[in-house]
Amino acid sequence: MVALTKFALFLSLTFSCTQAHPAHGSVAQSPNPSHLFKRALPTWKNFTPNDATNPQIVQLTQAFKDMATVVNAVLAADQNTFNTIFLKYFQDGMQTAVKQVLSHMVTPATTDPSTGADILSTIVVDNNDYANAGAFLACYTSSGETASDPYSIHFTQSATHNAYKYPALSAITCGAGGTDTGTIGTTVSDKMTSLGGYALVHELTPSFTIHLKSQSFSFVDTLSLTRHAGPVFQSSATKAFTDLDETGDVAYGPQNVLQLLAGQGKDSDGHPLPAKYCINNADSYAWFVNEIYWTITCKRNFGPPTDNSYAPAGVCPAPATDANCQL
Numbered sequence: 569m570v571a572l573t574k575f576a577l578f579l580s581l582t583f584s585c586t587q588a589h590p591a592h593g594s595v596a597q598s599p600n601p602s603h604l605f606k607r608a609l610p611t612w613k614n615f616t617p618n619d620a621t622n623p624q625i626v627q628l629t630q631a632f633k634d635m636a637t638v639v640n641a642v643l644a645a646d647q648n649t650f651n652t653i654f655l656k657y658f659q660d661g662m663q664t665a666v667k668q669v670l671s672h673m674v675t676p677a678t679t680d681p682s683t684g685a686d687i688l689s690t691i692v693v694d695n696n697d698y699a700n701a702g703a704f705l706a707c708y709t710s711s712g713e714t715a716s717d718p719y720s721i722h723f724t725q726s727a728t729h730n731a732y733k734y735p736a737l738s739a740i741t742c743g744a745g746g747t748d749t750g751t752i753g754t755t756v757s758d759k760m761t762s763l764g765g766y767a768l769v770h771e772l773t774p775s776f777t778i779h780l781k782s783q784s785f786s787f788v789d790t791l792s793l794t795r796h797a798g799p800v801f802q803s804s805a806t807k808a809f810t811d812l813d814e815t816g817d818v819a820y821g822p823q824n825v826l827q828l829l830a831g832q833g834k835d836s837d838g839h840p841l842p843a844k845y846c847i848n849n850a851d852s853y854a855w856f857v858n859e860i861y862w863t864i865t866c867k868r869n870f871g872p873p874t875d876n877s878y879a880p881a882g883v884c885p886a887p888a889t890d891a892n893c894q895l
Contacts, residue, residue: 609688612695624695624725627732629683631764631767633683634764634765634768636683637764638857650860654856656829657826657852673772696722697726705729705895706724706767707723707771708894709771728884734762736762739751759880760859770853820894821873824851826872826873828841878893
């Protein structure tokens with residue numbers, strides 16, 4: 569996630585940024601008419617038309633379903649699989665914290681579990697790419713055009729950047745086995761990324777990492793968490809400018825997130841960062857979730873990444889780098 573405090577924006581309360589996977593249409597919706605959340609999906613803003621006939625909204629609706637599918641599968645994974653892959657991306661002892669971050673994406677879900685947690689209905693997905701103009705962001709979160717606007721997620725669709733080129737989960741295949749490895753291949757790579765299972769998970773993660781602050785996890789740097797003062801947990805009375813420097817989204821791509829855990833991560837000025845910052849790095853969550861989901865789904869292990877690409881063809885100019893392609 570690139571939080572647009574780089575553009576001197578402010579945080580606010582309202583949050584607005586395969587093979588063999590479960591069907592989504594069979595989940596029963598809550599019959600409780602007094603439930604706080606009346607809809608399971610976010611508010612769509614600046615889409616034309618602003619309804620289910622819009623291909624972008626259709627694709628984003630599926631993305632929320634794919635996110636829920638992936639995250640729920642990760643949370644339900646057997647302990648051995650979970651821990652084996654977990655320790656590639658996070659330090660031992662962070663398991664409870666990471667599970668809490670992920671669980672907030674999918675629970676409580678009484679309105680429509682197929683699209684994630686009830687709280688996600690407060691999200692605004694804004695189609696107006698006002699802050700980026702396709703410059704270098706494939707998708708991003710911001711606090712809106714003015715200080716009073718709600719927090720929002722933006723999925724870019726410009727001449728050079730197109731987040732909608734991330735496929736749906738169902739377009740990624742495992743293959744039949746043997747030499748048939750499907751579209752996903754044999755290593756951790758951008759071939760396993762989807763709009764919902766990767767890009768949306770990346771954008772949602774920082775909204776929940778602030779919750780860790782209240783859990784007194786000793787490895788979490790309080791100052792770094794203010795960089796991503798997630799609007800779901802932030803009081804409306806504390807809306808204030810947050811100074812960004814070296815913490816937060818410091819590592820993009822499968823190779824870089826592994827280097828961050830190894831203590832080889834660096835801030836924007838080239839200064840080394842402690843490995844503990846993996847807990848507040850959105851792409852660490854996104855790649856962990858993807859590797860464990862596809863390991864379970866394809867029933868095989870994946871080799872280490874051979875490159876650092878995190879954007880399939882068409883999402884960003886190739887090759888995708890921190891300079892020309894950020895989330």
